[in-house]
Amino acid sequence: MQQFQHYIGGAFEDASAQFDSLDPATGKVWAKMPAATPEDVNRAVDAAEAAFFSAEWADMTATARGKLLTRLADLIAEAAPRLAELETRDTGKIIRETSAQIAYVAEYYRYYAGLADKIEGAHLPIDKPDMEVWLRREPVGVVAAVVPWNSQLFLSAVKIGPALAAGCTVVLKASEEGPAPMLEFARIFDQAGFPKGVLSVITGGPDVGATLTSHQKVAHVAFTGGPDTARHIVRNSAENLASTSLELGGKSPFIVFEDADLESALNAQVSGIFAATGQSCVAGSRLVVQESIKDAFLARLKEKAEAVVIGAPDDVATEVGPLCTKRQRDMALDLIARSVGQGAKVVTGGDALDREGFYFPPTILDCDDAREADSLTSEFFGPVLSVVSFKDEAEAIEIANNTRFGLASGLFTQNLTRAHRMIRAIRSGIVWVNTYRAVSPIAPFGGHGLSGHGREGGIEAALEYTKSKSVWLRTSDDPIPDPFVMR
Ligand code: NAD
Numbered sequence: 001m002q003q004f005q006h007y008i009g010g011a012f013e014d015a016s017a018q019f020d021s022l023d024p025a026t027g028k029v030w031a032k033m034p035a036a037t038p039e040d041v042n043r044a045v046d047a048a049e050a051a052f053f054s055a056e057w058a059d060m061t062a063t064a065r066g067k068l069l070t071r072l073a074d075l076i077a078e079a080a081p082r083l084a085e086l087e088t089r090d091t092g093k094i095i096r097e098t099s100a101q102i103a104y105v106a107e108y109y110r111y112y113a114g115l116a117d118k119i120e121g122a123h124l125p126i127d128k129p130d131m132e133v134w135l136r137r138e139p140v141g142v143v144a145a146v147v148p149w150n151s152q153l154f155l156s157a158v159k160i161g162p163a164l165a166a167g168c169t170v171v172l173k174a175s176e177e178g179p180a181p182m183l184e185f186a187r188i189f190d191q192a193g194f195p196k197g198v199l200s201v202i203t204g205g206p207d208v209g210a211t212l213t214s215h216q217k218v219a220h221v222a223f224t225g226g227p228d229t230a231r232h233i234v235r236n237s238a239e240n241l242a243s244t245s246l247e248l249g250g251k252s253p254f255i256v257f258e259d260a261d262l263e264s265a266l267n268a269q270v271s272g273i274f275a276a277t278g279q280s281c282v283a284g285s286r287l288v289v290q291e292s293i294k295d296a297f298l299a300r301l302k303e304k305a306e307a308v309v310i311g312a313p314d315d316v317a318t319e320v321g322p323l324c325t326k327r328q329r330d331m332a333l334d335l336i337a338r339s340v341g342q343g344a345k346v347v348t349g350g351d352a353l354d355r356e357g358f359y360f361p362p363t364i365l366d367c368d369d370a371r372e373a374d375s376l377t378s379e380f381f382g383p384v385l386s387v388v389s390f391k392d393e394a395e396a397i398e399i400a401n402n403t404r405f406g407l408a409s410g411l412f413t414q415n416l417t418r419a420h421r422m423i424r425a426i427r428s429g430i431v432w433v434n435t436y437r438a439v440s441p442i443a444p445f446g447g448h449g450l451s452g453h454g455r456e457g458g459i460e461a462a463l464e465y466t467k468s469k470s471v472w473l474r475t476s477d478d479p480i481p482d483p484f485v486m487r
Contacts, residue, residue: 004031004183004184010047015040019035021179025312027326030090033203048217052142068164069113069164072113083181085098089313093276094319108441109160133471142220143219145222146172147159165462169199173209174203189201210232214236248451249379250407252408255288255289255411260413261434262300266297267304272437291390305364308362310353333352338375339367339375342373365385397422429445
């Protein structure tokens with residue numbers, strides 16, 4: 001049985017308590033994970049604060065921080081196959097996806113390595129002749145990073161990368177589901193040569209997250225997860241008045257007009273909803289298709305969904321693996337039963353597979369007669385696509401925006417002017433036109449409404465981890481005039 005350790009203040013430690021991690025492909029325990037205590041959280045935050053104020057980190061030039069991040073990126077690239085195997089084993093995410101994603105995670109660290117010495121302050125053209133005023137851009141302090149189980153290496157890279165580039169220190173709480181890749185990542189981080197305490201990695205459940213995010217020494221909370229947990233996070237941050245960035249869920253519309261390149265739209269929709277077994281915040285989980293092509297499009301989609309290769313996550317031929325937990329599988333069954341009760345029709349899938357592990361097949365629900373069905377309105381982390389049709393552009397916009405989420409959207413049309421109108425009208429943080437699920441370290445990522453606030457990726461993300469300091473310097477040698485008049 002494999003045992004994992006915490007990484008606190010630059011040391012690897014056994015925890016006083018452990019919990020089991022299940023292999024989603026078999027449902028059986030495969031490893032023991034450390035469960036952090038409140039005392040562990042305190043030590044990790046103390047180490048982060050000590051590192052933040054240490055000369056070794058605080059006086060390090062931004063260029064030198066960038067070089068350490070480059071070294072980390074190189075080490076991640078070398079270790080990518082090992083990290084991918086671990087993520088696949090612990091979360092059930094298929095090896096094809098983990099291998100590609102982790103290789104790209106290294107590029108995120110490389111991007112922030114390059115950005116470290118380009119986070120600039122400013123000189124202000126102040127309205128007083130005897131003053132020089134400028135803004136220093138300074139790191140906010142200790143960052144608490146909390147991530148969900150899916151894509152933890154990726155979701156932590158978009159926090160750790162910009163935070164360290166900006167000069168912050170970080171305590172990361174990995175999800176209690178599938179934390180193995182993060183605890184292994186700590187070993188790679190340790191080799192990169194950062195001062196001790198700059199990053200600690202712990203794991204455990206909601207209690208550990210709550211202790212960390214309400215800690216008095218935490219200045220910023222970077223969170224990815226569900227909106228219900230985000231409400232707790234915001235309440236926790238009432239304790240320390242930390243700033244927050246919240247990357248939450250979505251109910252993303254995937255809009256297909258009759259003039260679209262339908263073959264591309266079909267392929268993008270299949271990967272848009274069934275990749276990562278649907279456990280993706282940007283899953284295109286609502287197909288909004290023009291009425292005139294609905295039947296033909298749905299027939300082809302059904303064919304493609306039924307041809308998807310379902311199998312063991314470590315098999316390179318597999319396209320859809322198990323869900324991460326039994327709870328997710330049970331929730332899928334519950335969602336489908338409720339939606340069918342509300343009038344949705346099952347086009348394909350809909351029932352758990354009769355095999356060991358937490359498998360659930362690609363499922364399509366026709367919701368044209370059930371426009372308020374739960375599958376259309378509530379976020380679900382699984383391979384369930386809800387379909388609804390529209391007559392014209394106005395109705396497409398109305399359906400797309402009929403949600404309080406606003407993370408991503410997909411738009412397939414060959415009509416350039418319509419595309420521009422739709423881009424303006426859709427309320428979401430990302431609009432993909434004639435493509436879907438494309439990401440890059442250079443492009444900010446984040447949502448509107450219930451999908452959260454703050455951005456990850458790009459220069460905007462680095463600025464989330466900084467605050468400005470206004471500096472006033474009087475240039476006159478004359479004595480200060482009337483001391484009771486504000487200047
Ligand atoms: P979750 O909200 O249940 O848990 C996320 C993390 O929060 C976990 O580490 C958990 O231990 C921690 N947590 C739980 N309760 C807490 C509390 N009271 N205080 C502090 N921390 C607490 O999410 P999940 O089920 O693990 O992941 C799925 C969700 O994540 C979905 O809603 C999905 O859309 C979202 N997600 C969003 C993005 C994005 O970038 N927008 C990316 C991936 C996943």
